[in-house]
Amino acid sequence: MKPEVIPIDSPSDPRLVRYHRQFERKAHMRDGYFVAESQFLVQRLLDSPFLIESILVDDPAKIPELPPQRVGQFPIYALSRDDIKELLGYNFHRGILACxxxxxxxxxxxxxxxxxxxxxxxxxxxxxxxxxNLGAIIRAACAFGADAILLDSGCADPFAKRTLRVSTGHAFKIPIVESEDFTADLKQLASFGFEHFATVLSDEATPLAKVSRAPRSVLLVGNEGYGLEPETLAHCTHHITIPMLRGSDSLNVAMAAGIFLYHFCHAQPGGVTSE
Known part of the structure; x- marks a missing residue:
């Protein structure tokens, strides 16, 4: 059974308001919606447990194979390619989007x-x-086996179009918490028995090769330029680092997060060993 397609002849149609460029970023966060672009991301969204409001295509032939439980769940709209470009403000959508x-x-x-x-x-x-960077971190956290991702209010939107593209839809596969009180969440994790491991650039930190994870571990990564803030570091029992050669003083935060995540998700629990 083919899904019904609803033709729309104007980019200003109110049914498409959440696709409009001016509705991106914080407006999406406040309203609780996001837009995924491309056949690949839309298919991953369809295969996830996420609720879908609608799908928008420039050609009905681009409608993906709907899982049986998805048929009839949401409307599918068709709008010309030129009108979609006007709606979005650019032409990078590959003719299929989902809200x-x-x-x-x-x-x-x-x-x-x-x-x-x-x-x-x-x-x-x-x-x-x-x-x-955030998209790459989400992809690594999901791929290496982290159980959840906790983001403070200073992070980019994990469901922004650019983040979703780089995460390749892994944001649909792992719980992501957009924390309203990051400090309170770190304290609650400590009450659950989690130990906090801060990733830092410091000769006094424990080299990663000498780190064994705690049974319940929180791995903290910070800003691309200055790292974790002092008030966040104060919640961390362990400070850990990746030693580097040839005078290198830092790695891209997403690359570093991937290295730390692989170590933590594949290590046996046992605490931090000292020199």
Whole structure:
């Protein structure tokens, strides 16, 4: 059974308001929606448990194969390619978009609807302002097996179009908490038995090769320029680092996060070993 397609002849049609360029960023966050672009991301969204408000295509032939449970869940609109370009303000959408509803997760407890697993890894990010860096971090956290991602209010939008493109839709596969009170969430994790590991650039920090994860570990990464802020570091029992050669003084935060995540998600629990 082919899904019904609803033709629309104007980019100003109110049914398409959430696709409009002026509705991006903070407006999407306040309203609880996001837009995914391209056949690949729309298919990953369809295969996820996320609620979908609508799909928009420039050609009905581009409508993806709908999972059986998705048929009839939402409208599918068709608008000409030129009108979609006018609606979005650019022509990078590849002729298919979907509007999804972001999950209501404002504190870390919402990532664990049941009991917290005895062995858990949470990636906590503070002030990661670059969309591409955040997308790459989300992709690595999901791929390497983190249980959830905690973001403070200074991070880029994890469901912005650029972030979703770089994350390749992995944001649909792992719980992401957009924290309303980052400090309170870190404290709550400590009450759950989590140990906090701050990633830093310091000769006094423990080299990653000498770090063994705690059964419940929070791995914290900070801003691309200055790292974690002092008030965040104050919540961390462990300071860890990646030693570098040839005078290198830093790595891209997404690359560094991937290295730390692989180590933590594949190591046996046992605490931090000292020199």
């Amino acid at each position: 999804g509803q972001r999950p209501a997760r404002s504190n870390i407890a919402s990532a664990f609807p049941g009991e917290v697993p005895p062995t858990s890894t949470i990636l906590a990010a503070s002030k990661i302002g670059d969309f591409e």
